[in-house]
Every structure is written in structure tokens, then in C-alpha cells.
Amino acid sequence: MDSHGQAERQVVWTVVGTDVGPLLLAATPDGLVNVVFHATDAVRDRALGRLASRLGGDPVEAPRSPLLAEPIRQVEAYFAGVRRDFDLPLDWSLISGFNRQVLRELASGVPYGAVVGYGDLAARVGRPGAAQAVGLAMGANPLPVVVPCHRVVESDGGIGGFGGGLEAKRRLLALEGVLPQPLF
CATH class of the missing domain: 1.10.10.10 (Winged helix-like DNA-binding domain superfamily/Winged helix DNA-binding domain)
Incomplete structure (x- = not known):
């Protein structure tokens, strides 16, 4: 538990290259929690800082995490034009x-x-x-x-x-x- 009485949530992330530039994908055990455009160093670092402050703990770069395997596969298939719909668990905790x-x-x-x-x-x-x-x-x-x-x-x-x-x-x-x- 952190000082506010909230349990820290494991957050894993990676950056995927796409036709619209690098996308940061971040996931928790509940599902994909964040997608960030233009995920070059400065943008990526700001996004990771926001995730840490909102969800607790430090997000961990883990491109081979099972939490990210399916989001990576589906995003790549979407940009390849072979996937039309995303079928992923989503963690809605960043929006209410x-x-x-x-x-x-x-x-x-x-x-x-x-x-x-x-x-x-x-x-x-x-x-x-x-x-x-x-x-x-x-x-x-x-x-x-x-x-x-x-x-x-x-x-x-x-x-x-x-x-x-x-x-x-x-x-x-x-x-x-x-x-x-x-x-x-």
C-alpha cells in the first residue's frame, strides 16, 4: 500500500513502431491502460511519469510481458490492415x-x-x-x-x-x- 492507502498496480510498457509513429502501450493485470502517440524519449518519459503518479509504482519496460503480448499483436495487425476490431481487456482506471x-x-x-x-x-x-x-x-x-x-x-x-x-x-x-x- 502507498501512503494514500491505495495498492500499487503493476504497470508494464513497451513502444511499438507504427505507420503513425512510435506508440507507447502500457498494461496492468486488468488490461491495456494507456496508448500514447509520438512516444519518443521525452513524450514517453512524461507519459510514464503520469502513469506512476496515477497508478503508483514505477512502470516497468517489459516488451515480452504476457500483459503486452496480445495488445502488441493486435496493434501490429491493425496497422498491417488485417485486423479491424480490437478484442482486448481494457483497464479504464485512468478515466471516469x-x-x-x-x-x-x-x-x-x-x-x-x-x-x-x-x-x-x-x-x-x-x-x-x-x-x-x-x-x-x-x-x-x-x-x-x-x-x-x-x-x-x-x-x-x-x-x-x-x-x-x-x-x-x-x-x-x-x-x-x-x-x-x-x-x-
């Missing part, structure tokens, strides 16, 4: 309340190759008019790619924002056949 509700609806209700508007997603969770709050929930998503916040777009056809950067969002939507492949 409305944000968790919206992300769970997104994960279960917006399939590969489809998009949804921010306002439509708000209505699906019983909060019509909460499009901006949905946008904030997407920005707080601790599990991008796996919980596909890249599939949420503006109702006027705009691509919307994206924590991983608009180029990554375009590439993910192109991979899923929603947008044409980038020219370069």
Missing part, C-alpha cells in the same frame, strides 16, 4: 464519469470504417447538446487507436481535432477507408 461513458459507447458502437459526429455521440449517451464535452472526452482518451477517437468528426464534414495530431488522424481514417490515402 462522462468521459468513460462516452469512450465506452465509442468503443462498442462505432465500427471500423465508420465515423460519428461529436453531437451524435453526445446524443447516444443521453446528453444531446454536449458535443463540446464529447470533444474534451476524446482529448482525454487514454486508449487512442484501440478506443477509436479518430472516428469522431465534425458534423459539417470537418476532421475535428486529435490528440495524436491531424496527420495521424488522417492516416488512421485512410487506413480504415474513410479518407483517401495521403499522397505522401
Whole structure:
């Protein structure tokens, strides 16, 4: 137990190279807990510091951990174009309340190759008019790619924002056949 009375949770992590750059994958015994874009040294170290402060203990680099084997396999298959859906246990402990509700609806209700508007997603969770709050929930998503916040777009056809950067969002939507492949 730590000084706040919470049990420390084992967190293992690795970095996987993808078409949108290096992704940090972190898992606990409960499931995949965090996916972080642009996981070069500085970004990776900040993400690991946040995980340590939120979950306790020091995250351990363990690319061969059984906790990461299936997430690595499924992420690689997704980027290779041979996997459309993720079937992984997810640890939702980094997000709660409305944000968790919206992300769970997104994960279960917006399939590969489809998009949804921010306002439509708000209505699906019983909060019509909460499009901006949905946008904030997407920005707080601790599990991008796996919980596909890249599939949420503006109702006027705009691509919307994206924590991983608009180029990554375009590439993910192109991979899923929603947008044409980038020219370069």
C-alpha cells in the first residue's frame, strides 16, 4: 500500500513502431491502460511519469510481458490492415464519469470504417447538446487507436481535432477507408 492507502498496480510498457509513429502501450493485470502517440524519449518519459503518479509504482519496460503480448499483436495487425476490431481487456482506471461513458459507447458502437459526429455521440449517451464535452472526452482518451477517437468528426464534414495530431488522424481514417490515402 502507498501512503494514500491505495495498492500499487503493476504497470508494464513497451513502444511499438507504427505507420503513425512510435506508440507507447502500457498494461496492468486488468488490461491495456494507456496508448500514447509520438512516444519518443521525452513524450514517453512524461507519459510514464503520469502513469506512476496515477497508478503508483514505477512502470516497468517489459516488451515480452504476457500483459503486452496480445495488445502488441493486435496493434501490429491493425496497422498491417488485417485486423479491424480490437478484442482486448481494457483497464479504464485512468478515466471516469462522462468521459468513460462516452469512450465506452465509442468503443462498442462505432465500427471500423465508420465515423460519428461529436453531437451524435453526445446524443447516444443521453446528453444531446454536449458535443463540446464529447470533444474534451476524446482529448482525454487514454486508449487512442484501440478506443477509436479518430472516428469522431465534425458534423459539417470537418476532421475535428486529435490528440495524436491531424496527420495521424488522417492516416488512421485512410487506413480504415474513410479518407483517401495521403499522397505522401
